[in-house]
Amino acid sequence: MTLDIQNVTKNFPGPRQGFFGRGEGFTALDNVSLSIRKGASFGLVGESGSGKTTLTRCILRLETLSAGNVLFDGVDIHKLTPLEMRRLRSRLQIVFQDPYASLDPRMTIHDIVAEPLVIHGDVVNLNARQRTERVLELLLQVGLRPEHLFRYPHEFSGGQRQRIGIARALAVGPEFLILDEPTSALDVSVQADVLNLLHRLQEELDLTYFFISHDLGVIRYICDDVAVIYRGKLVEQGPVAEIFDHPKSDYTRMLLDAMPDPDPDRSPFRRKAAV
Numbered sequence: 001m002t003l004d005i006q007n008v009t010k011n012f013p014g015p016r017q018g019f020f021g022r023g024e025g026f027t028a029l030d031n032v033s034l035s036i037r038k039g040a041s042f043g044l045v046g047e048s049g050s051g052k053t054t055l056t057r058c059i060l061r062l063e064t065l066s067a068g069n070v071l072f073d074g075v076d077i078h079k080l081t082p083l084e085m086r087r088l089r090s091r092l093q094i095v096f097q098d099p100y101a102s103l104d105p106r107m108t109i110h111d112i113v114a115e116p117l118v119i120h121g122d123v124v125n126l127n128a129r130q131r132t133e134r135v136l137e138l139l140l141q142v143g144l145r146p147e148h149l150f151r152y153p154h155e156f157s158g159g160q161r162q163r164i165g166i167a168r169a170l171a172v173g174p175e176f177l178i179l180d181e182p183t184s185a186l187d188v189s190v191q192a193d194v195l196n197l198l199h200r201l202q203e204e205l206d207l208t209y210f211f212i213s214h215d216l217g218v219i220r221y222i223c224d225d226v227a228v229i230y231r232g233k234l235v236e237q238g239p240v241a242e243i244f245d246h247p248k249s250d251y252t253r254m255l256l257d258a259m260p261d262p263d264p265d266r267s268p269f270r271r272k273a274a275v
């Protein structure tokens with residue numbers, strides 16, 4: 001599944017000002033274009049408020065566009081009928097940032113992971129027993145165990161909850177995953193485990209990733225290509241190695257300078273200690 005975002009602009013109207021209409025609006029996305037090829041892992045990086053969530057919402061058709069097009073396999077999603085959109089949504093799933101907020105605390109893990117199979121019942125068409133088998137298969141795939149099946153989210157750690165969120169996103173066999181800061185809410189020690197899992201799943205299941213993060217280290221680890229967004233505009237995009245080694249924009253350079261260096265020999269603390 002390929003995704004082409006073509007010249008997408010999103011304006012939000014300003015607050016209503018008195019009798020005569022609205023105040024100045026706000027451009028959250030300004031002429032954004034990018035292409036994600038099948039099987040790629042494409043990163044979108046930018047600071048808070050740069051427009052990352054708005055772009056995701058435009059891709060999922062949760063926002064109307066002020067201008068531009070969003071094409072999946074060449075088909076403009078904003079022109080699909082509601083039924084066609086629902087069918088497309090089974091091929092396109094999202095993993096959210098906060099595994100604490102995104103799982104219903106009153107539902108068992110079985111019901112949480114099985115829910116998309118019920119919602120997309122016309123596409124997957126499994127009976128109750130087959131659904132449970134599928135949920136078990138998914139739990140094992142993301143590194144959880146059969147005995148977790150009838151437990152509740154509060155019984156799991158942050159990393160395990162994110163694995164549940166990933167199992168849920170994979171339930172209907174999507175081709176394309178939007179990963180919206182999937183490791184930002186996790187302890188550093190479990191971030192790497194979840195990233196390794198995502199990497200393995202991508203290879204095993206031939207998935208395409210749109211990976212949103214403010215963390216350049218995470219993008220460098222998992223993505224092939226990256227686009228940098230600043231105040232609603234893409235300031236540059238290209239292969240990760242090229243952008244990291246030869247950034248063209250001052251903004252990207254600034255993000256890279258602010259990135260902690262994982263090499264302990266180059267750590268400023270180490271250098272200070274050596275003096």
Ligand SMILES: Nc1ncnc2c1ncn2[C@@H]1O[C@H](COP(=O)(O)OP(=O)(O)OP(=O)(O)O)[C@@H](O)[C@H]1O
Pocket residue numbers: 012013026027028046047048049050051052053054055
């Ligand atoms: N419904 C809305 N009405 C008005 N302005 C909005 C609306 N939604 C978003 N914005 C504005 O658009 C800009 C981009 O917001 P967005 O949430 O897309 O940023 P973000 O990069 O996802 O930030 P974060 O990393 O904090 O989630 C922000 O200035 C935000 O205030």
